[in-house]
Amino acid sequence: MLNIKQKKMTTSYQPLQLNQRVEFLDLLRGFALLGILMVNMPLMNAPFVTEMGKFTIWTDPANETASWIIRFFFTGKFYTLFSMLFGIGFYFFLRKADETANSVLPVFRRRLGWLLAIGILHVVLLWYGDILVFYALFGFVMILFRKKSVKSLIIWAISVFMIPILLTLGFVLFFQWALSVPEIAETLAPQLKGSVVWMNDFIERANVVYSTGSFAEIVRIRLLEYSNILPGAFFFFPNVLAMFLIGVAFGKKKVFENLEANRGLLNKLALYSLPVAIVSNWALAYYSSYSSYVVFDWPIFWVTVSMAFGGPSLMFVYIALIAHCYHKGYFKKISQAIMQTGRMALTNYLMQSVIATTIFFSYGLGLYGQVNIWQGMILTVAIYIVQVIWSHYWLKYYRFGPMEWLWRTLTYGKKQKMKKSQ
Numbered sequence: 001m002l003n004i005k006q007k008k009m010t011t012s013y014q015p016l017q018l019n020q021r022v023e024f025l026d027l028l029r030g031f032a033l034l035g036i037l038m039v040n041m042p043l044m045n046a047p048f049v050t051e052m053g054k055f056t057i058w059t060d061p062a063n064e065t066a067s068w069i070i071r072f073f074f075t076g077k078f079y080t081l082f083s084m085l086f087g088i089g090f091y092f093f094l095r096k097a098d099e100t101a102n103s104v105l106p107v108f109r110r111r112l113g114w115l116l117a118i119g120i121l122h123v124v125l126l127w128y129g130d131i132l133v134f135y136a137l138f139g140f141v142m143i144l145f146r147k148k149s150v151k152s153l154i155i156w157a158i159s160v161f162m163i164p165i166l167l168t169l170g171f172v173l174f175f176q177w178a179l180s181v182p183e184i185a186e187t188l189a190p191q192l193k194g195s196v197v198w199m200n201d202f203i204e205r206a207n208v209v210y211s212t213g214s215f216a217e218i219v220r221i222r223l224l225e226y227s228n229i230l231p232g233a234f235f236f237f238p239n240v241l242a243m244f245l246i247g248v249a250f251g252k253k254k255v256f257e258n259l260e261a262n263r264g265l266l267n268k269l270a271l272y273s274l275p276v277a278i279v280s281n282w283a284l285a286y287y288s289s290y291s292s293y294v295v296f297d298w299p300i301f302w303v304t305v306s307m308a309f310g311g312p313s314l315m316f317v318y319i320a321l322i323a324h325c326y327h328k329g330y331f332k333k334i335s336q337a338i339m340q341t342g343r344m345a346l347t348n349y350l351m352q353s354v355i356a357t358t359i360f361f362s363y364g365l366g367l368y369g370q371v372n373i374w375q376g377m378i379l380t381v382a383i384y385i386v387q388v389i390w391s392h393y394w395l396k397y398y399r400f401g402p403m404e405w406l407w408r409t410l411t412y413g414k415k416q417k418m419k420k421s422q
Helices: 002-010 023-044 061-073 078-096 098-125 132-145 150-180 182-212 215-236 238-252 259-287 298-328 332-343 345-360 373-397 402-412
Strands: none
Touching (some): 023 332, 078 098, 098 345, 182 215, 259 298
C-alpha cells in the first residue's frame, strides 16, 4: 500500500541524478564539514556550560589561543554555509518541477519529516549539539518563501538576522534595569548565585557520567543538556532560516551554477565582507570569554551581534577564496577528494558524532574531559582526513553515502539503487 501511494505522489518528481549535481556545491559542503567538526569537537569533549565564558575548564595560554582561533575562524561560519547550501538545494527541488511546483512540496515535506526524525535520533543516541532538527523545522518555514523574488528574499533574510539581536538587546536592557533597582537586585542575587552553583555542579556530574556512566545515564544527562540549550535557539538559530533564504536567492540567481560569470559578484561580496568579518569575529572571540551567561549582560549582546555579522561575512570570504582556487585549478586532487566528502555530507556529519563520542564517552575510550582544545584541533584534522579518504573509496562503488541512501529511500518510499553496478 505504501509503495502504491508513493508512486502516485512522485510520478511528477524524481530524485536529482548524479550528473545533475553542481560540483562546486559539493566542494563547499565538504569544506564545511571540517569547520563544523572543529567547532563541535570541544563541545563533544566537555559539558555545554564550559563553552560559556567564565565556566571554561581550559585556561592556560595554549588552549586560550586555540579557543580564540576556533571562535574567530570557525564558530558560526560553517553552519551558516551549510544552511545556505540547504536553501540552494530546496530551490533545485522547486526548479526541477517548476511546471508542477505544487507536486514537489509533499516530497519536500516528507524529506524534512525524515530529516527531523534523523535529527531527533542524533540527539537521543549521540550528541545534544545536533543541527538537523533545526534545519528540518526551519525548512518547513522556508516553504512559505518559495515564490518570493530575490530582492524580497534578501530583505526577509536581513530582517530575520535582526531577530536575535533585538531579542538579546531587549533582555539585556531589562536585566540591567532590574539589577539597578535595589529591591529587584536583592531578589535576583540568590537565584543568580544558585545558577552559578548549578553550572559548576553540572560540570562535575557530566564529567563523571560521560566518562564512566552507563549508556542510559549518558542519554539522560544529554537530554538535560539539550533542554538547557533549547532556549538559546531563539537567539542564535533564526540565522539558519535567514541563510536558507539567502540560499534560495542565490539559487534563483544561479550564482554557483554559473560560477565563472558570478565570480565578480562573489569577489565583491568578499571584499565588502572582509572588514565586517575582522571586526565582528574579533569581538566574538573577545566577548565570548567575558560573559558569565548567567544573566543577560552586554558581553552576551556583543556575542549575539558578532555571531550574526561575523558568521556570514567570513563565510562569503571563504566562498570567494574557494571559488578562486577552484577556477584556477589549484589543489585539484584535494578539491576532488573534498567534493566526494561533500557528496556524503549527511553521513559524514553523523559519523563525526559517532567517532567523537566513541573516543570520549564511557562506552568507548572514556577520554571525556581529557583532550584539551588544541589537541582536539589536531584530532579534528585527523578525523577529517580519514573521512575524506573513506568517502573517496566508498563512492568508487556506491552512488550515495549510507545515510543519503536511507534518506532518499524513506523520502520516496522506494528503495533507491545503491551500487554503481546496478
